[in-house]
Amino acid sequence: MKLSTGFWQTYKEVPADAEIASHQLMIRTGLIHKAGSGLYNYLPMGLRSIRKVENIIREELDKIGCFEITMSVVTPGELWQETGRWDKMGGLMLRFKDKKDADLCISPTNEEAVTDIFRKTIKSYKQLPVTLYQINTKFRDEIRPRFGLMRGREFTMKDAYSFHLDKASLDVGYQALYDAYTAIFTRLGLEFIPVEADGGAMASSDSKTHEFQVVANSGEDLIIYSAEAKYAANIEKAQTKRAPTTYDMNVVPMKEVETVKTETIEAVCALLGQTAAQSLKSMVYTATTGNESKMILAMMIGDDSVNEIKLQNFLKCDHLAASSEDELKKAKLWKGYIGPFGLEGQLEIIFDNAVNLDASYTIGANKKDAHVMGFNPKRDMKKIIQADLRLSKAGDLTLDGKHTVVEKRGIEVGHVFQLGDKYTKDMKVGVLDQNGKLVTPLMGCYGIGVTRVVAAAIEQNHDANGIIWPKSIAPYDVYFATIVKAEEFAKIADEIYADMKKAGIDVVYDDRNVGPGNKFKDADLLGLPYRVVLGERDFGASGELEIIERKTGTVTKVKRDELISTLKNLLK
Amino acid sequence: MKLSTGFWQTYKEVPADAEIASHQLMIRTGLIHKAGSGLYNYLPMGLRSIRKVENIIREELDKIGCFEITMSVVTPGELWQETGRWDKMGGLMLRFKDKKDADLCISPTNEEAVTDIFRKTIKSYKQLPVTLYQINTKFRDEIRPRFGLMRGREFTMKDAYSFHLDKASLDVGYQALYDAYTAIFTRLGLEFIPVEADGGAMASSDSKTHEFQVVANSGEDLIIYSAEAKYAANIEKAQTKRAPTTYDMNVVPMKEVETVKTETIEAVCALLGQTAAQSLKSMVYTATTGNESKMILAMMIGDDSVNEIKLQNFLKCDHLAASSEDELKKAKLWKGYIGPFGLEGQLEIIFDNAVNLDASYTIGANKKDAHVMGFNPKRDMKKIIQADLRLSKAGDLTLDGKHTVVEKRGIEVGHVFQLGDKYTKDMKVGVLDQNGKLVTPLMGCYGIGVTRVVAAAIEQNHDANGIIWPKSIAPYDVYFATIVKAEEFAKIADEIYADMKKAGIDVVYDDRNVGPGNKFKDADLLGLPYRVVLGERDFGASGELEIIERKTGTVTKVKRDELISTLKNLLK
DSSP states (O other): OBTTTSSOOOOSOOOTTOOSHHHHHHHHTTSEEEEETTEEEEOHHHHHHHHHHHHHHHHHHHHTTOEEOBOOSEEEHHHHHHTTHHHHSGGGSEEEEOTTOOEEEEOSOOHHHHHHHHHHHOOBGGGOSEEEEEEEEEEOOOSSOBTGGGBOSEEEEEEEEEEESSHHHHHHHHHHHHHHHHHHHHHTTOOEEEEEOOOOTTSOTTOOEEEEEEEOTTOSEEEEEETTTTEEEETTTOOEEOOOOOOOOOOOOOEEEEOTTOOSHHHHHHHHTOOGGGBEEEEEEEEEETTEEEEEEEEEETTOOBOHHHHHHHHTOSEEEEOOHHHHHHTTOOTTOOOSTTOBTTBEEEEETTSOTTSOEEEEOSSTTEEEEEEOHHHHOSSOOEEOOBOOOTTOEETTSSOBOEEEEEEEEEEEEEEETHHHHHTTOOEEOTTSOEEOOEEEEEEEEHHHHHHHHHHHSEETTEEOOOGGGOSOSEEEEEEOOSHHHHHHHHHHHHHHHHTTOOEEEEOOSSOHHHHHHHHHHHTOSEEEEEEHHHHHHHOEEEEEETTTOOEEEEEGGGHHHHHHHHHO | OBTTTSSOOOOSOOOTTOOSHHHHHHHHTTSEEEEETTEEEEOHHHHHHHHHHHHHHHHHHHHTTOEEOBOOSEEEHHHHHHHTHHHHSGGGSEEEEOTTOOEEEEOSOOHHHHHHHHHHHOOBGGGOSEEEEEEEEEEOOOSSOBTGGGBOSEEEEEEEEEEESSHHHHHHHHHHHHHHHHHHHHHTTOOEEEEEOOOOTTSOTTOOEEEEEEEOTTOSEEEEEETTTTEEEETTTOOEEOOOOOOOOOOOOOEEEEOTTOOSHHHHHHHHTOOGGGBEEEEEEEEEETTEEEEEEEEEETTOOBOHHHHHHHHTOSEEEEOOHHHHHHTTOOTTOOOSTTOBTTBEEEEETTSOTTSOEEEEOSSTTEEEEEEOHHHHOSSOEEEOOBOOOTTOEETTSSOBOEEEEEEEEEEEEEEETHHHHHTTOOEEOTTSOEEOOEEEEEEEEHHHHHHHHHHHSEETTEEOOOGGGOSOSEEEEEEOOSHHHHHHHHHHHHHHHHTTOOEEEEOOSSOHHHHHHHHHHHTOSEEEEEEHHHHHHHOEEEEEETTTOOEEEEEHHHHHHHHHHHHO
C-alpha cells in the first residue's frame, strides 16, 4: 500500500474509554474504528492481521481434517429451546422477534446449530469422527463491553465441534485439536500457556477442558503456574495445597470480644494481634436448584478465599451467588460478624479442608460489633462437613508438595472442551454403531477468539513507541519509508517498492510528503517487523538502504540488490 | 476431499419449500442446510464456491485500488437516525434493543456506517477518491423469504462505497467499478447483462444506476433488451416507444353500454368486439407526501401498464400505491368500471403519452355494469395532463424507432449506484478542497450479492441431472470416481488422487464403497467440471482413465501419465 493514496491514518489522542495498551494502540494506529458500545469496524490494516490469524487457524485445522462451514449468525429460538438454553443462556444472548413474531437471536455460540446440521447429515459410525468449524461473527451482549476487541460485544470467533462414537475417539479428537491449537498459537508468535480449566457443573468428571492463555499483565484471568512442575491451571480449576501453616493449637474456652466497626479479617487480626490463620472467614452463599434456594456458610482460613466453582460442584446446584445484604438481613446475619457457632440447623455449614479442626480460631459472634475467640471446630460443632473449597493462590504447593506455584495473568484466547452427550442427548441425535445399534454420539467443542487474538498479541508485544507485531500476523512485513525529494530518487524508490511487491513482500510504502520524524514515528507506532529506509543522501553516497528491526532496533545496511534476499531471510 | 471420510451427503428428496432449480439442487447436493426461515448454513461444498466467488471479487476490487474493511454486523440506531433512515427503512431492517435499552439493528446495508468511518479518517482532497468495501453478513427481514439463497433473510454481500470530491471523479470511479463488475461476472462464468436501472425518487437526474442481471427464466426481474441496439434496462427504467398502434379515429357521440360483470379490459374488448387499443385502462393510485394523500387516475391504452416508478417520479411523492378497495369505495369508484369522464375535479387525471387524444375509446362509466363508448379525450375533457407513464414491454421500439425490444428475465446479482451527497450531507461530512474550502463529498455505492451469485450460477447452469458449475466457482475442479475392488488398484487410485492434489487440482475422491451407478449419479448431481474415472477393468486392460466433461459429456481417454497435464489444459 502506498500511503500517499492509501486509506490509513494514525492518531495522537487516546480515546477516553481505552484503558489498556492494545485498545489504545489499535485505535491510534487506525486498525479499528469504534462503531458503538462494544462494536468495532475493522479498517484495512486491522483486517489484514485478522485475516492472517484466520488463515493460520484454517491451515492448521484443515491439516488435521476438519471441515469448514458457516452457520447463520441469526439463529431461530426453536433450536435453543430443544436444549433448554433459550431460557438458561442469560443476558449475554441477544434475543428478538422477527416480523412474524418468531424468536431469534444473534448466535453467542453454536452447539445447537451444529448439532442440527450433524443430525441431518450423519447416520452411521462410518462417517465418524468428524470435526466441523467456522470462522464467523458472534455477539454477546456484555453488560460492560471494554478493552476494545478484548471484550467487545460483536467479535469474530473460530468455533469447532467434533462428533465421536465413544469416549476413546473423543479423547483422540480432543488431543488432535489441542495439538493443533498449540501449533496455531506457536505460529501466531504468542507466549501462551495451555491451562487446565473447569468444565462447569454440567461436565462429567472425566471430561477434559483446557484454556489457551496468552500471558499478559492486563489479562483478566488468573493462572496458577509452576514451570518446574509443568503445571498450569485456571485459578478456579487449580489443585494445590496450602503452604505449611502455623495453627493456634491452644485449646481454650470461647470468649466474646468487642470488635466495634471491625468487619474484615484484616481489621479483626490487627485489633486482636493475631495472624490470619488464627481466624476463620465466614462466607454466606445462596444456592439455587430449580425453584429451591438455600443458604450455605463456607468456613475458610482467614487469608483464603472461596473457589465458587468448587463450592457449586460440591453442592451440585444450578446457580450459586454470594448472598445479598437483603438476604443476610432476612436471615438475621450481621455482615462482618458472622460465625458458625450457633448457626447449626439454620444454615448448611461447610468447612474448607485447610481448616485444622483441632485448632483454635477467632470467628464472628453473630451479633454487631463482637467476635468470639477460642472457637475449636471439633469441640464446638455438633457435626462437621469438610470439603475442598479454597481458591489456589501464589505460594501454594503443587499437590505432591514439591513445588511452589506462582500466579500469572492471562488472556483467554482459546478453549478446548469435551462436551460429552449434553447436546446430542437433548437434541435426540442417534448414529448407528458397528452393531447396528443406535447410540448417542459424544461432542467436543473448541473455540478461538480471532479478534481477541489480535488484541492479545498487541497486549503482549508493544513498547512505549507502539506495537511490535509478531511476524506471522503483522498487517504488512515491511514499512518502506523514503526521505527523498529529487525526482530521480523518487523514481528509484518507486522501483524498489515495485520490486519488493513483486518478490511477495507485503510492504507499506510511505511516500507521503511529510518529514522523516513523522514517518519514523508512524512506523514505530504501527510496528511492522522491519522498517526499510531510503535516504536520498545516504543512498546517493553509499548506495545503501537501512533495514531496522522494530523489535530490537538492530540496523542492517544493504545495497539495493541485496535488499530483497536479506528481507526474505529476515522474514523467514 | 476423500468421500469415505468426508462430510458430504446428497439427498433424493426435494424439500417442499424449494420451488426453483438452484434451491432444490443446493439442498440435494448438500451445499447448504436450512437453519430456519430464510436462514441457511453453508456446508463445506457450498462454502468452497462462496469463497471462490469472494476471492474473484476481492482480486478485481483490489486491482483497482479499493480497500477492504469489515463493518460491524450489528449497528447502533443512532447512526441511522442521523440520516432519518431509522424511521424510513421499513420492515426489512430488523431492529431491537440491547440490555441497556439502546436501539440496534442488524445491518441491511451500510451507507451510514461507512460514512461514519470516512468522516473520522479523511479530511483532505489529497486523500480522495477512495473506495472502501467489505464482504460481510447482511440481514433483511423479508416477509416471504424464498428460493433458498436467492431471497434469504441472512446473506453474504459485498458492498463497496466510493467517496469523491466532485461529480467528474464520481463518474470516473463509477466507471471503474462498472468495469470491475464486468470483469468479475465474466470471470464467474455467468451470462449477464448490465442494465440501466432507476435510482429512485431521491436520485438526482444525472445520477447513474446499473444493475447486473444474470439471465435466467426463474429471475424475478424483467429486462427490456435489444441486442442490435445494445440496449438493456430494468423494465421500470426502460425508455421505449409503443409499437405503431391503430387507433379508432372515428369521432362519434359518447354512448353508454351495459357491461354486466365485465370488469377487465380483456372482458370488455371481447364483449364489445374491440381491440385493446380502442379502450382506456383507468388505474387509481394513492400518492402520499408527508401526511398528505391524494388520489390519482392514470389513463393508459388498454394493453399498457403503469410504470409506478415513472408515475411516482412525475408526481414527486414520497410513497405511491394502487388504491385499496376500501379507498375506492370511499371515493365512490366502482372497481372495473372507472373512467375519466365526470371525475375531473374529484381526482388528478393523467393520460399516458401513448394515448392519442384525438382518438375514440371505450372507458368505464363510473357506475356498476356499464361502460361508455366513443370517449374522445380532447373533446370530452376540460383539461388534459399527459406524461410518460407506461411500462415498456416486448414488441416496443427503441427510442430511435429502429429496433424492436424483447423481454428477458434476470436475477439481480450486482448493483452500481451514484448516491451523490445524500449521506454526506445528512451526516455533515466535510473535506477540504484544493482551495481550503470545506466541501461535501459525493458517494457511489456498489453491491454484489455473493451468496445469490452462487444460486444464480446454478439457476443458469444446470440440467435434469444436476448442476453444471462454471469452472471458476465449482467447489472442486474434478470428481475422481473409482470402480476398483482389488487392493492393487485401490493403491493406484490413492496415488493418482495424491498426484492430482499435489499438482494443485481441487479434487473430490469418491472412494466410497458404493456402486458406479451411485457414484456417477452423485458426480452428475454435484456437477463439477470434470469427472475422472478409474475403472479396474479398463485401466487394467488399456492403462487408461476417462475424463468426462460435465457440460458436454465429452469423453477423453488418457494414460495415467497424461492425466494431470490434460486436466490442467482443460481447466485453463
